[in-house]
Amino acid sequence: PPPSLPLDKKNSEFDKARYGHLRKDYYSNISKYRHLLTSPSMEIAEQDIPLYVTQDSVDQSGNKIVNYLAVKEVEISCSFPHEDIGQISLLDLPGLGDTNLIEAERLIKILSEEADFILFVRRPEANAVWGEAYLKLYQIARDALGDFPLAKCSFMILNRTKHGAEGGDNGYRCQKLQSELKETPIRVAQSIIADCSNSQEAFTQVLEPILDYLAANVQSIEKEYGRSYQKQLDVLYQNISIELDKASGALARYGDGDLLFEQLFAQFWRKLTNDLENLLAELKENRDNLDREFAQQVENAIQRCRTNTGIPSTCEEIAQRRHFFGSYNTAYNEFLHEIRTTFLGHFLYLDQAMQLSLENRKNLVVKILKSHLGELIDSEEIDFLSIIYNLLPDNCQSSQIGFQKLEQFDVSHAGRVIRLLRVNIDQLKPDTNTSALLFPEKQFTQKITAELNIEEQILETLQKLHQEAADKSETALNRILCEPSTDAYFMIEEFVDRVLRAKDVQLEWRIFLRKECYQVWPEFKQIEQRVQQQLIWRTLVERASYVNSLLIR
Structure with missing residues (x-):
């Protein structure tokens, strides 16, 4: 159910x-x-x-x-039988009080848009009254016409039936309803009683009075219609104008590259400063700690130094060298030269090892910059810094200095490690070594055993000097194991100061990124499409505004 x-x-x-x-x-x-x-x-x-x-x-x-x-x-x-009258369209809607009217408001809307004159037709039944259903539907019809008075464009037709028809003669009921009509909210231009089943009566008592009424009142009705519809048009115009104003501003900043840049730059600056400051804080925390990679390289170098000394392995080699030069002192000094250069040769690359550690720190900066500069530069190597330097406009001096100094920061050319070592190996230099005086020249007539004793002394002395130099160098190098960490901190601190804290440096970044925004932010690749869409939208709004203006002309 x-x-x-x-x-x-x-x-x-x-x-x-x-x-x-x-x-x-x-x-x-x-x-x-x-x-x-x-x-x-x-x-x-x-x-x-x-x-x-x-x-x-x-x-x-x-x-x-x-x-x-x-x-x-x-x-x-x-075909309409009365050709002299002209064209007439009849829109038959469910009648007042007809409970078939399920979509009353929709049908009345059609009535308000298509009808010039309204006929309410009712066949009074037994005990007929103007009940709620009729009054409510009349109200719907009146509301459908808005400000236009329904009483000026409607007739009430009470359909009379005679003896023999269904329900019998209802003439009395028609007269009763007609007299009671004025006591209801229903207002019409005229109320007419007519037998609508009789074509002649329908013409003379319904159609002709309607046509006469329209002929006499057509101008006033048209003016009333005009005022009513113009009022509706004015309201419609105002409502449309409000919506068009909203539409006009809807995409006002949609294709605004300046606004987009400001939004994206604010995000860029916040993230860049945060990431670089975090990196700097981490380097500061570790600046007094040894650099593990550099420490390992130092340990390896010392191990090689102690293993590959350059010292003659036998006394026979010393004797051969003495015979070659004809002097123990000359041979001894020559051995010092060879041992010293061999000694230092094991440490020559430590300056590069220290620099490599710094390059790794530079790469941390490059990684941060790369993450915030989009597709501006494909390279992820150190040359990234020089590329940025070359891209920076000439009026971005603080930023240029920052990138240039970071890219050029190099400790390998200073020879810091070798300079430190040379201070500790003076005993491996002939001019500062007094051991040569211990080996006076022997007469050729001396026994060979005496010569072998001198060669053993030379070998022992060379080994002792090398051991002392290695120990001093190891101690000295251990004191600089944290220097790469310290250098890295101050190197990055200087860079951060130049590119984040110098006067007007943020303006320099704005100038630079405004020039490169299409490469840095993919959103700018869509801006041209947005501009086109904005132009299309603006054109459509202007067309709609023009059409809307026709409502009040």
């Missing part, structure tokens, strides 16, 4: 009547007309019209035909 009528509607006669009609006709007969609900529009023969529009048709078995329940709209074209 269908749901019952809601409690809040049970006191409404109109709602109760409509619910009863829906339940009795539409719900109970759904199986008879369901197939028509999904069918497309169709053309039917003239003789079949009653089968789809009348409510009292029956089939051959006497069963009621309910096709009308599925019909939304019917269009009928025919």
Whole structure:
């Protein structure tokens, strides 16, 4: 069964009547007309019209035909018998009080848009009164016309039936309703009683009075219509103007490259400063700690130094060298030169190792910059810094200095490690070594055993000097194991000061990034498309504004 009528509607006669009609006709007969609900529009023969529009048709078995329940709209074209009158269109809507009017407001909307004159036609039944259903529907019709007075463009036709018709003669009921009409809110230009089944009477008592009324009042009605519609147009114009103002500003900044740049730059600056300051804080925390990679390189160098000394491995080599030079002192000094250069050779690359550690710190900066500069530069190597330097405009001097100094910062050319070591290996230099005086020249006639004793002394002395130099160098190098960390901190601190803290440096970044914004931010690649969309939108709004202006002309 269908749901019952809601409690809040049970006191409404109109709602109760409509619910009863829906339940009795539409719900109970759904199986008879369901197939028509999904069918497309169709053309039917003239003789079949009653089968789809009348409510009292029956089939051959006497069963009621309910096709009308599925019909939304019917269009009928025919010749009008009174050619002298002109073209007349009749829009037949469900009548006042007709409970078939399920979509009353939609149909009245059609009436307000297509009708020039309205006829309310009612056939008074037994005990007829102007009940709630009629008053409510009249109110809907009046509201549909807005400010235009319905009383000036409507007639009430009370359809009289005579003896022999269904319901019998209702002349008295027609007169009664006509007299009671003035006591209701229903206002019409005229109320007429006529037998609409009689074509002659319908013409003389209904159509002719309507035409006479229109002829006499057409100008005033047209003016009233004009004022009413103009008022509606004014309201419509104002409402549309408000919406067009909103539409005009909707994309005002959509293609604004300056606004987009400011938004993106603010994000860029916040993230860049945060990342660089975090890196600097980390380097500061570790600036007094040894650099593990550099420390390992130092340890390896010392190990090689102690292993590969350059010292003669046998006394025989010393004897051969003495015979070659003809002097123990000369041979000894030559060995010092060779041992010293071999010694230092093991440490030559430590300056590069220290620089490599700094390059790794530079790469941390490059990584940060790369993450915030989009596709500006493909390179992720140190040359990234020199590329940025070359891209910076000439008026970005603080930034240029920062990038240039960071890129050029190099400790390997200073020879810091070798300078430190040379201070500790003076005993490996002939001019500062006194051991040579211990080896006076022996007469050739001395025994060979005496010569071998001198060679052993030379070998022992060389080994001792090398050991002392290695120990001093190891101690000295251990004191600088934290220098790469310290250098890295001050190197990056100087860079951060130059590119973040110097006067007007933020302006320099703005100048630089405004020039390179299409490479840095993908959003700018869409800006041209946005500008085109904005132009199209503006054109559409202007066209709509022009059309809207026609409403008040």
